[in-house]
Amino acid sequence: MINKYVALGLTAVLALLLLTSCERNEASSSSDAGSAASSNSPVLSYWAELNGNAASTKSTFQEVPFFQEWQRRTGVKLQFIQPPTNQAKEAVNVMLASGDLPDMIEYEWNSYPGGPSKAINDGYILRLNDVIDQYAPNLKAYLKAHPDIDKQIRTADGSYYMFPFIRNENELRTYQGLIIRKDWLDELGLPVPTTIDEWHTVLTAFKNKKGVEAPLIFFGVPSPLSGVENGSFIGAYGVEKGFYIDGGNVKFGPMEPGYKQFLTLFRDWYNEGLIDRNFAAVDFETQDMSMITGRSGASIWNAGAGIGTWLPVIRQQDPKAELVAAPYPVLHKGDRPEFGQRALQVGSSGGVAITTASKHVEEAVRMLDYGYSTEGHMLFNFGIEGLSYKMKDGYPTYTDLILNNPDKLAPSQALAMYTRASYFGPFVQDTRYMEQYYTLPEQKDAVRIWSDTNADQHQLPNLPMTDKESAELSAIMQDVTTYVDEMSLKFIYGIEPLDSFDAFVEQLNTLNIGRAIQIQQAALDRYNNPSSSLLAP
Numbered sequence: 001m002i003n004k005y006v007a008l009g010l011t012a013v014l015a016l017l018l019l020t021s022c023e024r025n026e027a028s029s030s031s032d033a034g035s036a037a038s039s040n041s042p043v044l045s046y047w048a049e050l051n052g053n054a055a056s057t058k059s060t061f062q063e064v065p066f067f068q069e070w071q072r073r074t075g076v077k078l079q080f081i082q083p084p085t086n087q088a089k090e091a092v093n094v095m096l097a098s099g100d101l102p103d104m105i106e107y108e109w110n111s112y113p114g115g116p117s118k119a120i121n122d123g124y125i126l127r128l129n130d131v132i133d134q135y136a137p138n139l140k141a142y143l144k145a146h147p148d149i150d151k152q153i154r155t156a157d158g159s160y161y162m163f164p165f166i167r168n169e170n171e172l173r174t175y176q177g178l179i180i181r182k183d184w185l186d187e188l189g190l191p192v193p194t195t196i197d198e199w200h201t202v203l204t205a206f207k208n209k210k211g212v213e214a215p216l217i218f219f220g221v222p223s224p225l226s227g228v229e230n231g232s233f234i235g236a237y238g239v240e241k242g243f244y245i246d247g248g249n250v251k252f253g254p255m256e257p258g259y260k261q262f263l264t265l266f267r268d269w270y271n272e273g274l275i276d277r278n279f280a281a282v283d284f285e286t287q288d289m290s291m292i293t294g295r296s297g298a299s300i301w302n303a304g305a306g307i308g309t310w311l312p313v314i315r316q317q318d319p320k321a322e323l324v325a326a327p328y329p330v331l332h333k334g335d336r337p338e339f340g341q342r343a344l345q346v347g348s349s350g351g352v353a354i355t356t357a358s359k360h361v362e363e364a365v366r367m368l369d370y371g372y373s374t375e376g377h378m379l380f381n382f383g384i385e386g387l388s389y390k391m392k393d394g395y396p397t398y399t400d401l402i403l404n405n406p407d408k409l410a411p412s413q414a415l416a417m418y419t420r421a422s423y424f425g426p427f428v429q430d431t432r433y434m435e436q437y438y439t440l441p442e443q444k445d446a447v448r449i450w451s452d453t454n455a456d457q458h459q460l461p462n463l464p465m466t467d468k469e470s471a472e473l474s475a476i477m478q479d480v481t482t483y484v485d486e487m488s489l490k491f492i493y494g495i496e497p498l499d500s501f502d503a504f505v506e507q508l509n510t511l512n513i514g515r516a517i518q519i520q521q522a523a524l525d526r527y528n529n530p531s532s533s534l535l536a537p
Contacts, residue, residue, distance in 0.1 A: 042360045044367070045102030047081040047095065048352075049088045051423045052284060053305070053416035057409060066418050069384055073375070076367045086221065086283070096124055101357035103364050106425070108349045109162055110462070113478070115470025116162070116353075117155040125353040126361065128160040135365040138372035139163060142428065151527070152346040152462040156469070163368040163426035165350030167343055171431050176341040177450035178232055178329070179306050181297040182322035184210060192326050195333055196236050196265065203274040206297045214276040216269070217287050217296040224280035224485050227300045231455065235339025236329045237261040241484075243520050244339075244458040250520040254484045255508050260501045263491040270492050280489055291323075298326075303443040303450075304422060309410050311440065325446035328453055340453035346462045350424025371427035380427035383418030398436050411437060463523035476516045483511060 046061075054064050061067045061080035071078055081102055083091030092107055101124065109116045109125075119125045132140055143150040146168065153164045167173050185192060185202065188209060193199040206215040218227025228234050229241045237258030243250055253259050269275050276282055276296070290296040291310050299306065307323050314321045328337035354364050370376040382389040382396040389396045400406070405414045415422045421433035438444050465473065487504050490496035496504075 041075060041077055042363060043077045043079050044104065044358070044360050044364055045079045045081060046104045046106070047083070047092070047102045048106035049085065050082050051416050052085070053410075053412045053422065055085065057413055057417060064417055066379075066383065066416075066420060069379060070367075070370070073379065074367045074370050076363055089222075101355040103358040103360060104352050104354055104368070106350060106352045109351050109353060110348055113471070113474045114467065115155070115465055115474065117157065117159065117465065117467040118471055119353070120155070120159060120161060121467050123356055125161060125355055126358075128162070128354065128365075129158070131354075131361055131365045132160055135362050136163075136369035136372075138369050138376070142166075142372050149345060151464065152344075153351075154464055156464045156466040156523070156526070162351030162353045163371070165347035165424040165426065166345065166428045167347060168345055168428060169431045171447075172429050172434060173343040173345070174341055174447055174451040174455075175304065175343070175434075176230060176302045176306075177300065177446065178326040179291075179299050179301060179310075179323055179446070180326050181206075181294075182324040183318075183320055184297050186322075192324060194327050194330065196233070196329050196331055199233075199329055200269070200274070203269065203298065204272070207273055210297070212295070212297050214290060214296045215273075216275045216298045217282055217290045218275075218279065218300040219284075219287060220276075220278075220280040220282040223481070224489050227282070230300075230341035231328055231337070231339030231453070232300045233265065233329055234259070234262045235337060235453075236331050238338060240339055240458070243460055243517070245460060245524070246458065250460070250517050250524055252508075252513055252517055254488070255505045255513060260498065263488065263501070264498055266492045267494060267498070271494065303438055303446040304412050307443050307446060308438065308440060309412055311442065312410065322442075324442055325449040327449055337453040338455075339458060340450060340455045342453070342455035342459055344459070344462050347424050348462070350426070352426045368426045371425065377428060377430065379419070380425060381419055381421045381430040381433050388414075388418040396432060403436065403439055411439060460520065460524065461527060463520065463527050465519070465523050469519050469523065473516055473519045476512050479511050480508060480513055480516065483507065 048061070050058075050061060050064075058064050061078075061082065067078070067080070079102075088107065089111060092105065095101070105125070109119065112119045114122075116125070120127050143153075149164075149166055149168060153162060154160055180192065180202070182192065184206065188202075188205045190202055190205060191198070193202045203215040206212040218232070220226060223229075225234075225241060231240060234241055234253070239251075239253035239256045239258035239262070241253050241259075243252055245251075266275065270277075270279075276286075276290070287296075287299060287301065288310070291299050291306075292313050294314075303325075307325070311321070311323045314323070328340040330337055352368055354361055354368075358364055371380050378385070378396065382398070383402075385391065385396075387399070388401050389398050391397070402414045402418065403411055405411070409417070412422055415433075415437065419433070420427060421429060422437060434447075438447065487496060491498060491501070491504075
């Protein structure tokens with residue numbers, strides 16, 4: 001059965017999975033990449049990781065039509081600096097330590113040690129309040145109209161630090177969950193699983209009756225259980241792998257009894273061969289290849305990059321193949337899942353800061369503010385009118401260049417060429433992108449199924465913190481996260497007996513997890529009661 005898929009055509013698969021290496025490329029010399037700029041215009045440097053869908057087709061930013069058009073329209077020439085794929089955190093730390101800073105850095109700023117407030121106080125990035133007032137009328141107007149967003153992009157002392165990626169519509173915030181081979185279920189006479197017990201039955205059947213090598217596969221990078229951190233399987237036991245809200249109180253999942261139950265489950269499944277034997281090292285390429293070739297029959301990934309990318313390729317070899325979404329698992333049939341993937345309104349990735357080294361702050365601010373303008377909104381979400389979209393009865397409609405690409409690019413890849421709608425950046429995402437991006441009925445069904453959770457009740461918002469709080473929390477969590485990941489692997493692999501779980505919790509307390517919870521709780525209380533907090537500008 002599986003061998004049937006192996007002859008799938010590695011060219012198409014490799015084109016899908018191509019990754020980029022670190023390089024610094026000069027501003028494009030083509031007339032299309034900066035014709036609006038005069039020959040005397042300054043060249044600004046922009047540090048960012050190239051999105052995987054774009055990298056599968058082009059190796060540098062300057063080759064991507066979107067970035068050429070952004071420069072042309074704003075009259076700003078860019079020199080892009082690309083870190084190695086999946087090494088952004090390491091690369092940005094090295095760059096900051098070197099003191100050789102670009103004008104702009106697109107990064108997950110909450111992951112900076114000590115948070116964005118410390119990045120400002122350390123002298124790396126600018127406090128943007130004054131320059132937003134002077135040079136960013138579009139972002140300023142948007143934040144004034146959306147105070148709930150406004151307080152999520154400031155530090156506790158009221159400092160703006162980035163031009164954010166914003167998902168303000170609920171329909172845009174759920175896009176990931178469990179995906180399973182429905183044609184295999186039908187062949188085996190099994191329903192789409194909804195409970196942990198049903199999942200065990202399905203995965204066992206895939207293993208024993210279909211001969212599937214790794215029935216369930218999920219990401220193991222950048223951390224060993226990355227793929228399940230949004231609530232898959234862990235959520236069935238009433239916890240998450242990180243911080244979450246329970247009745248207004250902040251909790252840390254790995255120290256709760258439910259986490260031990262989850263570890264017990266995955267230890268059993270690992271011993272039975274139901275999950276990838278090397279799950280801690282599973283990356284994009286491994287997951288994609290496993291689902292496309294039939295090495296795996298279930299995974300945890302996106303409606304677009306998962307179902308939308310895998311299903312057309314699989315059907316080239318097996319027209320009867322089906323991939324469908326499965327609900328987030330529960331323990332008892334009929335229960336509503338408490339946890340599930342739910343993106344924050346302000347994305348943790350894609351925020352662009354301006355560094356203190358920039359000698360062209362006004363130009364940088366005006367360029368970044370473009371994404372929040374009416375014209376910029378259309379470019380970021382739909383691309384170039386007449387090329388990647390056309391207006392039909394007032395609706396920006398993607399052309400065949402996106403949805404039926406003549407070069408056989410998947411919609412996710414084509415979108416990454418002409419827009420930033422399907423990933424992060426300094427703009428507000430538009431629901432009309434998703435309405436068209438999900439071309440398959442299986443994708444539309446997936447979003448509906450995955451959204452049916454109580455995740456909103458448990459999700460911590462983007463919490464502004466003081467410099468001191470961020471630094472203390474970062475120091476604690478660096479040790480805690482490393483310890484949780486190491487011990488979780490030992491428990492699942494059977495290296496550490498589950499009887500040691502109480503000692504594991506004791507060590508978390510020794511590492512000061514209680515103080516980390518206290519910091520998160522204080523920040524949450526301030527967020528919910530801004531009139532009595534440090535949030536006022």
